[in-house]
Amino acid sequence: AQSVTQLDSQVPVFEEAPVELRCNYSSSVSVYLFWYVQYPNQGLQLLLKYLSGSTLVESINGFEAEFNKSQTSFHLRKPSVHISDTAEYFCAVTLYNTDKLIFGTGTRLQVFP
Amino acid sequence: DVKVTQSSRYLVKRTGEKVFLECVQDMDHENMFWYRQDPGLGLRLIYFSYDVKMKEKGDIPEGYSVSREKKERFSLILESASTNQTSMYLCASRVYSSPLHFGNGTRLTVT
Numbered sequence: 001a002q003s004v005t006q007l008d009s010q011v012p013v014f015e016e017a018p019v020e021l022r023c024n025y026s027s028s029v030s031v032y033l034f035w036y037v038q039y040p041n042q043g044l045q046l047l048l049k050y051l052s053g054s055t056l057v058e059s060i061n062g063f064e065a066e067f068n069k070s071q072t073s074f075h076l077r078k079p080s081v082h083i084s085d086t087a088e089y090f091c092a093v094t095l096y097n098t099d100k101l102i103f104g105t106g107t108r109l110q111v112f113p
Numbered sequence: 114d115v116k117v118t119q120s121s122r123y124l125v126k127r128t129g130e131k132v133f134l135e136c137v138q139d140m141d142h143e144n145m146f147w148y149r150q151d152p153g154l155g156l157r158l159i160y161f162s163y164d165v166k167m168k169e170k171g172d173i174p175e176g177y178s179v180s181r182e183k184k185e186r187f188s189l190i191l192e193s194a195s196t197n198q199t200s201m202y203l204c205a206s207r208v209y210s211s212p213l214h215f216g217n218g219t220r221l222t223v224t
Contacts, residue, residue, distance in 0.1 A: 043117070
């Protein structure tokens, strides 16, 4: 069965430090991969997506994620975080040609000054 | 810009009440979804709909039903609310295989 694992429930980090939020998935078929972000008291917003092509995808606010098929991972990274990046981040996967999106349990990123 | 609107941000209901959560999207999306979000459990799919009058069970449909009489509106119904249904409920919509667009959520408390 398809599943998504986010091993880190919380990641505390100081401002301007690098960060990596880990995401692993299990699937024997092709998948689409997504990262969503949820700021306090808001719904989820798409951060970035991998559908096909280049395995490295970037967002407009400096985050990037790399699809690694051999390790079934899609880790999210940012070289220098800001206070405003404090939020909960969800990794999600959907099987190619289906409508069902499976979410991980989320990672709460807390950026300290 | 896609807008998904959930009618209530906060709801407080009593055990046994019938509860309606409403969701409206303005982009003519075929697919609509209801998730619940609980700490440590992430988002879990309750029901989704491919089109008007069509529905599919998600991972945790027990105790819930849905209605989609018009393309833009997808309602989640708690037939007899229970305390274990206290949660954040998120509605989402999308065109087939595109990313989801979420509403801001309804925080439901059942006492």
